[in-house]
Amino acid sequence: MSSFPPGIILLVGALLLPGLPRAMQSKGALLLPALSLGHLFFLSKGMFIEIEIAGYTFLPMRVDSLSLVFGYIFHIAAFLAALYALHVRDTVQHVSSMLYVGSAVGAVFAGDLITLFVYWEMTALSSVFLIWANRNERAYRAGMRYLVVQIGSGALLFAGVLLYYRESGSLLFDQLIGPDGGLGDAGLGVWLIFLAFGIKCAFPLLHNWLQDAYPQSTITGAVFLSAFTTKLAIYALARGFPGTDALIAIGVVMTLFPIFFAVIENDLRKVLSYSLNNQLGFMVVGIGIGTELAMNGAVAHAFVHILYKALLFMSMGAVLYRTGTIRASELGGLYRSMPWTTAFCIVGAMSISAFPLFSGFVAKSLTMAAVVDGRYVLTFIGLLIASAGVMEHSGIKIPYFAFFGRDSGIRTKEAPFHMCLAMGITAALCVGIGCFPAPLYAILPYPVVYQPYADLGHSLTQFQLLLFAALAFAVLLRINLYPPEQVSTNLDTDWWYRKLAPRGVRYVTGNLRTIRTALIIATRSAGKSVMRSVLRHYGPEGTLARTWPTGSMVLWVAVLLAASLVLYYL
Amino acid sequence: MIFRLLVALCALLVILEIVVSRHPIFGWEGWYGFYAIWGFVSLFGIVLLGKQLRRFVSRREDYYDE
Numbered sequence: 001m002s003s004f005p006p007g008i009i010l011l012v013g014a015l016l017l018p019g020l021p022r023a024m025q026s027k028g029a030l031l032l033p034a035l036s037l038g039h040l041f042f043l044s045k046g047m048f049i050e051i052e053i054a055g056y057t058f059l060p061m062r063v064d065s066l067s068l069v070f071g072y073i074f075h076i077a078a079f080l081a082a083l084y085a086l087h088v089r090d091t092v093q094h095v096s097s098m099l100y101v102g103s104a105v106g107a108v109f110a111g112d113l114i115t116l117f118v119y120w121e122m123t124a125l126s127s128v129f130l131i132w133a134n135r136n137e138r139a140y141r142a143g144m145r146y147l148v149v150q151i152g153s154g155a156l157l158f159a160g161v162l163l164y165y166r167e168s169g170s171l172l173f174d175q176l177i178g179p180d181g182g183l184g185d186a187g188l189g190v191w192l193i194f195l196a197f198g199i200k201c202a203f204p205l206l207h208n209w210l211q212d213a214y215p216q217s218t219i220t221g222a223v224f225l226s227a228f229t230t231k232l233a234i235y236a237l238a239r240g241f242p243g244t245d246a247l248i249a250i251g252v253v254m255t256l257f258p259i260f261f262a263v264i265e266n267d268l269r270k271v272l273s274y275s276l277n278n279q280l281g282f283m284v285v286g287i288g289i290g291t292e293l294a295m296n297g298a299v300a301h302a303f304v305h306i307l308y309k310a311l312l313f314m315s316m317g318a319v320l321y322r323t324g325t326i327r328a329s330e331l332g333g334l335y336r337s338m339p340w341t342t343a344f345c346i347v348g349a350m351s352i353s354a355f356p357l358f359s360g361f362v363a364k365s366l367t368m369a370a371v372v373d374g375r376y377v378l379t380f381i382g383l384l385i386a387s388a389g390v391m392e393h394s395g396i397k398i399p400y401f402a403f404f405g406r407d408s409g410i411r412t413k414e415a416p417f418h419m420c421l422a423m424g425i426t427a428a429l430c431v432g433i434g435c436f437p438a439p440l441y442a443i444l445p446y447p448v449v450y451q452p453y454a455d456l457g458h459s460l461t462q463f464q465l466l467l468f469a470a471l472a473f474a475v476l477l478r479i480n481l482y483p484p485e486q487v488s489t490n491l492d493t494d495w496w497y498r499k500l501a502p503r504g505v506r507y508v509t510g511n512l513r514t515i516r517t518a519l520i521i522a523t524r525s526a527g528k529s530v531m532r533s534v535l536r537h538y539g540p541e542g543t544l545a546r547t548w549p550t551g552s553m554v555l556w557v558a559v560l561l562a563a564s565l566v567l568y569y570l
Numbered sequence: 571m572i573f574r575l576l577v578a579l580c581a582l583l584v585i586l587e588i589v590v591s592r593h594p595i596f597g598w599e600g601w602y603g604f605y606a607i608w609g610f611v612s613l614f615g616i617v618l619l620g621k622q623l624r625r626f627v628s629r630r631e632d633y634y635d636e
Contacts, residue, residue: 138635188622250623263620372595380596387610457592461605464583468609471580476617483621489634491627498634 005049005061005118006109009036010078010102014095026086027332029094033078033101040071048111056171059111066299070108070235074101074305074431077227084314084422085220096129097224104228108235111205113161113193116236120157121202123229124150129283131213139216145497146213150229153199160192164302176240183246192540194241198290201233201284202277204253208493209260210277215269215326217324219317222269226276227306228315234283234302243290251288252382254281259389261492266485268316268326268398272309275352275394278386279305285383286367289374294447297366299444304359304433311426312398315345318415318423319402326359328397329485333407341415344423351430351468353395354387355460356452359430362437365452384465391469400473401485580606 013032020028039512045068050063078101088094100123107119124147131143165171167187176190177183183194202210214225239249258274258281265271279301286298318341319334320326347358354360364387371380414420433440441448453459476482508515537544583605594600 255619259616260620261627263617290597329623347606375595377596384608385612385616386608389616391609392613392616455593456590460583461584461592464580464603464605465609467576467580467583468606469613470578471576472610472613473617474576476614478573482617483624486628487631488624488628489631490624491629491633 003043003047003049003061005106005211006040006043007102007104007106009039010098010105010467014098014102017095017098018091022089022091025091025094026082030052030079030082032098033082036102037072037075037079040068040075043068056114057112058115059172060106060113060115061109063109065443066235066239067108068250069299069303069443069445070231071105072130073298074105074108074228076233077306078224079225080307080310080426081220081227081424084223084317084419086418088218088220090133092129093133093218093221096126096133097221100130100224100228104232107232110172113164113173113324114171116173117154117158117161119388120196120232121151123232124154127225127229130224131217132346133214133218133221134199142213142216145494146209149209153196156192156199157196160194160196163187163189164193164549165189167174173239175242177244180240180293181242183244183412186503187256190321194244197233197236197240198250200238201230202254203250203284204257204494205291207254207258207277211270211273211492212494214273214276216265219321221304222311222317223313226272226309228234228279231306234280234287237284237287238295238298242287242295244288247284247288248376248379249288251281251284251286252379252386254278254284256281256382256389259386261490262389262393262397264483264486264488264490266328266404266487267326268331269313269320271328271393271398272312272316275312275390276309278390278393279309279352282293282367282383284369285379289367289370289376290394291370291374293373293450296362296371296441296450297368297370298444300363300366300440301360303440304351304363304430307426307433308348308359308430311344311348311423311430312352312394314419314423314426315341315348318355318419321419322412322415323410327485327487328401329487331402331408331410332405333403334410334412335403335560337402337410337412338414340420342399343405344420345426347397347427347430349399351434353391354436354462355466356462357431357537358434359432360434361459361462362452364520365458366448366450369450370528387465388469392473393464396470396473401534422537499543515528 002445010032011027013035017025017028043063045064047061047063048059051058051060078098085093085097091277103119103122103126107116107123110116110119128147129145133139161171164176164187167189176193183191186194193534199206199209210230214222217225228527237247255278258277262271262278263276265274283298283305286301288326295567316326318338319331322338323331323334325331351358351360354364368383371383376460415423436523437452473482536542539545584603587602592600598604
């Protein structure tokens with residue numbers, strides 16, 4: 001069947017949006033994901049489009065079970081986010097968000113690395129406008145940093161793809177490291193691709209663009225951003241690097257370190273960004289293990305994560321929309337004014353914490369089962385700690401400090417109807433998937449035999465872990481050991497490029513004159529000492545310029561001859 | 571009130587462990603009340619450690635604005 005790649009409807013539609021009257025644009029943006037999802041239903045596994053340009057074969061579309069799962073959830077997320085953004089009257093945001101969604105969808109159906117690269121860069125270019133649309137200095141700067149990092153990731157990807165093509169002669173985007181190979185014996189091209197994916201996936205030390213940029217985006221922009229960029233990276237890792245051992249260690253570190261930053265962060269949308277980073281870690285561990293169960297776990301986790309993370313960003317966005325602030329130190333007691341938002345936020349919080357009967361549980365249990373199956377004891381311990389960490393920052397901190405806790409005295413209105421509707425549908429999906437995981441399991445890349453509720457003991461221990469964590473939180477509050485919310489900026493790896501590097505450059509430029517003088521003096525004295533040593537050796541008094549008497553040469557020749565004579569007789 | 575409810579719920583969960591059969595894979599994981607203690611200690615530790623982190627990374631809010 002002749003068809004066209006998914007994502008095209010969204011991309012073309014996005015460009016047509018400015019033609020609509022301003023009030024209609026948000027409705028148009030809502031229609032696009034629905035239309036595109038309709039198109040997606042006509043695609044089936046094994047379909048592909050092949051074109052040849054200048055002797056190279058490109059696959060702008062390749063449909064298989066992995067790309068389909070991501071295709072479905074990207075469309076659902078786009079629809080929900082567009083519904084949430086129904087009130088927005090800003091052409092830039094609608095166009096850029098639909099271009100962003102379209103390129104993310106296009107990327108997961110890209111069959112070759114060049115097409116992937118094109119979409120990869122398009123997600124970066126389009127999404128930055130969701131940050132800039134805030135139209136203030138901070139957002140502008142944060143957007144710039146975000147863009148540099150994302151474009152950098154794309155540049156690495158492109159360099160990696162070219163090298164990989166030279167090494168392997170293939171542009172096909174498939175498993176880049178063989179089942180029994182490791183990163184150790186992979187070529188430079190594969191390494192660069194891995195690094196490019198790692199940046200977008202917010203690997204430890206490469207992560208800080210996420211926490212830097214997302215809290216600066218618009219209220220609705222954050223909902224879009226939370227869903228696509230990092231999950232595109234998860235998809236890319238799942239496609240290219242399943243079973244790559246290094247990912248297990250990377251993933252565990254990713255689940256652990258953000259939780260400490262989340263504890264002390266005051267900006268609740270930044271807390272969610274750290275939490276997002278921690279969640280990606282679970283998926284990366286699953287991909288690193290690479291068994292069918294683990295891959296299913298990673299993909300299922302990405303699927304449900306997109307929903308509950310979007311839900312949490314929506315609820316915090318609603319708070320920001322109504323109160324004008326998202327600082328925990330200024331919020332509290334909002335459940336009186338915003339009961340619906342509170343309820344939806346709690347559903348999101350329970351889902352991300354993986355309470356049984358909520359969506360996080362049915363996905364995370366797959367990964368955990370795979371970890372146990374492979375007897376990765378340390379990984380298991382790490383993930384158990386991280387599970388308590390998720391409970392702390394997303395399960396308790398977010399709803400507690402926004403809606404309960406100390407009453408801030410803020411009295412406001414419930415979120416607008418369309419926001420509540422978007423949150424309500426997302427919350428229903430979270431509970432629905434948690435109670436009836438079968439439809440989700442059915443679309444995963446591999447057949448699922450695992451039943452999350454077959455072992456009652458598993459649900460019980462999960463309840464124990466989470467509720468005792470909650471108890472610890474309550475105890476900490478009671479004995480006044482819980483750190484009070486502080487208005488502060490917390491340093492992270494962004495310090496290196498936001499403070500140290502500019503300071504270094506400023507130091508150098510500020511001292512150019514001194515450096516110039518120092519350089520002149522240094523070269524002069526170096527020249528002088530060279531001249532002096534030349535004079536010493538070759539000058540009128542130099543050793544090498546001395547005249548030697550002929551007699552001494554004759555003497556030395558005689559000595560050598562005598563020595564050879566003696567040797568000859570021996 | 572909520573605190574007492576939470577304590578009661580936690581106690582109930584630990585008692586339930588007597589009747590519900592568990593299938594631990596690692597030996598230590600099967601100890602009675604392991605997950606309860608683990609959850610409590612982890613969160614306690616995370617919060618206290620996070621608090622210490624503040625000493626190193628906390629700056630005034632306009633730190634980066636010049």
